[in-house]
Amino acid sequence: xxxxxxxxxxxxxxxxxxxxxxxxxxxxxxxxxxxxxxxxxxxxxxxxxxxxxxxxxxxxxxxxxxxxxxxxxxxxxxxxxxxxxxxxxxxxxxxxxxxxxxxxxxxxxxxxxxxxxxxxxxxxxxxxxxxxxxxxxxxxxxxxxxxxxxxxxxxxxxxxxxxxxxxxxxxxxxxxxxxxxxxxxxxxxxxxxxxxxxxxxxxxxxxxxxxxxxxxxxxxxxxxxxxxxxxxxxxxxxxxxxxxxxxxxxxxxxxxxxxxxxxxxxxxxxxxxxxxxxxxxxxxxxxxxxxxxxxxxxxxxxx
Amino acid sequence: xxxxxxxxxxxxxxxxxxxxxxxxxxxxxxxxxxxxxxxxxxxxxxxxxxxxxxxxxxxxxxxxxxxxxxxxxxxxxxxxxxxxxxxxxxxxxxxxxxxxxxxxxxxxxxxxxxxxxxxxxxxxxxxxxxxxxxxxxxxxxxxxxxxxxxxxxxxxxxxxxxxxxxxxxxxxxxxxxxxxxxxxxxxxxxxxxxxxxxxxxxxxxxxxxxxxxxxxxxxxxxxxxxxxxxxxxxxxxxxxxxxxxxxxxxxxxxxxxxxxxxxxxxxxxxxxx
Numbered sequence: 001x002x003x004x005x006x007x008x009x010x011x012x013x014x015x016x017x018x019x020x021x022x023x024x025x026x027x028x029x030x031x032x033x034x035x036x037x038x039x040x041x042x043x044x045x046x047x048x049x050x051x052x053x054x055x056x057x058x059x060x061x062x063x064x065x066x067x068x069x070x071x072x073x074x075x076x077x078x079x080x081x082x083x084x085x086x087x088x089x090x091x092x093x094x095x096x097x098x099x100x101x102x103x104x105x106x107x108x109x110x111x112x113x114x115x116x117x118x119x120x121x122x123x124x125x126x127x128x129x130x131x132x133x134x135x136x137x138x139x140x141x142x143x144x145x146x147x148x149x150x151x152x153x154x155x156x157x158x159x160x161x162x163x164x165x166x167x168x169x170x171x172x173x174x175x176x177x178x179x180x181x182x183x184x185x186x187x188x189x190x191x192x193x194x195x196x197x198x199x200x201x202x203x204x205x206x207x208x209x210x211x212x213x214x215x216x217x218x219x220x221x222x223x224x225x226x227x228x229x230x231x232x233x234x235x236x237x238x239x240x241x242x243x244x245x246x247x248x249x250x251x252x253x254x255x256x257x258x259x260x261x262x263x264x265x266x267x268x269x270x271x272x273x274x275x276x277x278x279x280x281x282x283x284x285x286x287x288x289x290x291x292x293x294x295x296x297x298x299x300x301x302x303x
Numbered sequence: 304x305x306x307x308x309x310x311x312x313x314x315x316x317x318x319x320x321x322x323x324x325x326x327x328x329x330x331x332x333x334x335x336x337x338x339x340x341x342x343x344x345x346x347x348x349x350x351x352x353x354x355x356x357x358x359x360x361x362x363x364x365x366x367x368x369x370x371x372x373x374x375x376x377x378x379x380x381x382x383x384x385x386x387x388x389x390x391x392x393x394x395x396x397x398x399x400x401x402x403x404x405x406x407x408x409x410x411x412x413x414x415x416x417x418x419x420x421x422x423x424x425x426x427x428x429x430x431x432x433x434x435x436x437x438x439x440x441x442x443x444x445x446x447x448x449x450x451x452x453x454x455x456x457x458x459x460x461x462x463x464x465x466x467x468x469x470x471x472x473x474x475x476x477x478x479x480x481x482x483x484x485x486x487x488x489x490x491x492x493x494x495x496x497x498x499x500x501x502x503x504x505x506x507x508x509x510x511x512x513x514x515x516x517x518x519x520x521x522x523x524x525x526x527x528x529x530x531x532x533x534x535x536x537x538x539x540x541x542x543x544x545x546x547x548x549x550x551x552x553x554x555x556x557x558x559x560x561x562x563x564x565x566x567x568x569x570x571x572x573x574x575x576x
Contacts, residue, residue, distance in 0.1 A: 099316020127502030225410025
């Protein structure tokens with residue numbers, strides 16, 4: 001009797017196992033479906049746009065005026081604005097993130113590190129809309145104090161604040177790269193009479209350079225996709241300019257502008273946000289892959 | 304001499320980050336504390352700044368997060384469990400892992416476009432809470448998966464080996480050993496993912512447009528607004544008194560996030576002992 005019960009339960013257990021593993025497998029597949037879904041849905045909605053506007057105008061046109069007549073759909077002003085802000089942000093994040101990484105990895109005591117690191121991490125947890133508010137109501141007036149002609153919406157304010165937001169990311173990635181540099185390299189330099197800053201700049205920095213480059217690429221990618229800060233602080237005027245004090249519009253901010261109104265589904269304006277989204281997706285996708293490739297390749301170097 | 308110089312230079316880099324955080328908090332609090340009152344929580348948005356409140360966005364955020372959690376937790380934990388305990392090391396598993404890492408880097412506004420085209424129009428869910436929650440689920444899933452994987456990975460193999468030695472199946476080991484021993488890490492990961500969802504603005508802005516809502520949603524198919532979206536609307540309004548209530552909204556938002564994050568840290572500390 002005991003045996004029979006065991007047998008029955010064994011069968012039940014095997015069926016249960018079979019059901020569960022398939023449920024779990026479907027969950028896993030969902031992440032792949034999401035990626036396929038993103039690409040196909042952006043593509044399906046962008047195709048009518050490209051049919052109407054043409055790839056040539058999209059990639060080479062110098063004017064982006066979809067909401068005025070005559071409509072122009074040259075993406076370059078949006079790409080210009082996007083990279084201008086992203087570049088300011090990435091430089092800001094690199095300067096302060098890298099400096100922080102040097103301090104935490106080479107100078108700070110363990111106790112100081114344990115206090116400072118979580119405090120810095122808070123910066124990454126603050127919602128982007130809060131940063132947008134900060135850029136608009138604090139940083140822009142400060143910029144206007146130094147450059148009185150600056151208009152309220154400008155690329156510099158958005159870029160600086162975005163850079164502050166990305167500091168923890170650059171700091172963590174750079175610090176990981178520095179920690180991966182073997183102690184023996186540092187000790188060899190110290191044995192030759194190297195000072196701390198010499199070891200940091202001439203031994204640790206060159207050895208960690210690929211990780212640092214990767215953190216810069218990932219920072220730009222993060223900045224390109226950021227939406228709320230630029231929507232609030234950088235303005236809504238697509239422009240071909242390299243002047244950080246100008247108002248610009250980024251790709252993300254354009255998508256927001258169109259979405260704020262109730263644009264009818266299927267109109268060329270509606271489809272245009274998917275075309276811009278598709279370009280945005282591929283740009284960030286490419287940079288993330290390159291960045292992560294460098295990180296993993298570097299990690300293998302010393303193992 | 305040079306030694307001191309670089310020490311101070313690197314310290315300044317750290318201080319710039321920390322000081323920015325401090326200035327940001329002071330900026331927000333000094334602008335916003337005046338409007339903080341009971342009325343602010345019980346009033347709807349109004350055309351007059353001093354009468355405006357956050358009842359509708361607060362209710363919308365609560366709805367959105369509850370539904371998002373409902374969808375995210377089972378799917379996220381199952382995926383992590385599958386990857387760590389069940390999957391063999393084949394191309395399908397590798398593809399999922401690479402894919403999850405990639406999805407974590409996709410800009411949030413892209414998820415908004417996906418949600419708008421697929422949930423709002425293709426599935427005809429409209430600009431509803433449900434469409435928003437499904438979109439938010441896809442956005443935060445990678446966070447839950449990665450955090451749960453890390454939590455599951457920290458379990459001592461000897462615990463699982465002991466269960467297998469007693470003849471347990473993989474699912475029984477997962478149910479009785481893996482999940483109970485990693486529940487702390489999984490839960491803190493879930494709370495962190497939800498706090499990310501609370502602060503996200505862009506995808507909901509894409510799906511729901513800017514709306515003037517003066518009602519508390521009564522079901523998942525109602526239109527809605529959320530706290531960060533209301534803050535954005537007020538901050539974008541070119542009037543100082545509306546910017547001031549935007550900062551009052553930010554104080555509430557940051558308070559919610561600090562509470563959630565503290566709970567996550569507490570859970571993690573308690574389960575790590």
